[in-house]
Amino acid sequence: MSNVSNNLIVQKDWKQSFANTVQDSQTLADILQIKLDTSQKFSNFPLKVPMNFVKKMQKGNPNDPLLLQILPTFAETIQVAGFVNDPLQEQSANPTKGIIHKYQSRVLLPITGACMVNCRYCFRQHFDYHENLPSQDDWQTMIDYIVKHADVNEVILSGGDPLSLSDRRLFDILQKLENLPQIKTIRLHTRVPMVIPERLSIELIERLASSRCQVVIVIHANHPNEIDEESCFYLQRAKNMGITLLNQTVLLKNINNHADILAKLNEKLWQAGVLPYYLHVLDKVAGASHFYIDDDEAVNIYWQLLAKCSGYLVPKLVREMPDKPFKTPIDLY
Ligand code: SF4
Known part of the structure; x- marks a missing residue:
């Protein structure tokens, strides 16, 4: 490498x-x-x-x-039938303020509404962060909820972008979660390494690497041009310091709906120490219909990608469905 x-x-x-x-x-x-x-x-x-x-x-x-x-x-x-404000029906998986609980062993905490970049295809662009951002008082209710659900062993910090929070706030949240013996993994979903890569500072990575939990950072890169030398440097350093790095990509019309582009992205991710993890078809959020490609095209691209990349560089092609307790693999046949 x-x-x-x-x-x-x-x-x-x-x-x-x-x-x-x-x-x-x-x-x-x-x-x-x-x-x-x-x-x-x-x-x-x-x-x-x-x-x-x-x-x-x-x-x-x-x-x-x-x-x-x-x-x-x-x-x-332009309003398009089938494209809605809450395509994943997260409101119905929102048992208490600050928690989204769809999958058995993990809960997602939308800990901030802030992002460092606004992505036009974002499925949470209409999400009511105001209603969902936990105050200090809400944290005890959230902790009680997690403790009551003993099979929850992983917490996903999302948003918004969790790395848009200050170190002080982020470290405080990490500490709260590390205090729960049932939590084995803390996962952060972020687009920061492509937009402000220096956010992966030594102080931040040292804190994450010293956690008693396994820490996973899932980055969201969609195109190889997003990963330049600087992004690569900060990602490699985080990996070398012990952080597991994965990537998820959204298939976007006129942006990355081509196997050559995705193969190049996967190769760059690998060079940066990041394993491709999911290739998502677009969530049908209102305002993003012009990015949508249908399943036939997605499957066609995916077969080509399989032929171009080593198996470990091919992410899983999936769709998120509101009523399913897992990411749903797209039928390739
Ligand atoms: S960084 Fe993530 S949460 Fe923020 S707008 Fe982009 S896709 Fe949405």
């Missing part, structure tokens, strides 16, 4: 990087030297993209695959 030289990476303060975030389309268009139709009406889900991520986009290319993931478009405002 190739290693990125430490000398190439200047250690940066992630909070400063996060402050350097673009929040309006015209500014972004100017930076990328593209033309936008500003007469169009957009959804209420705002543009938010750190400059770190913008720098990975190709100037002058309005169809850049990273740009298409974050740029608000008119297509989002």
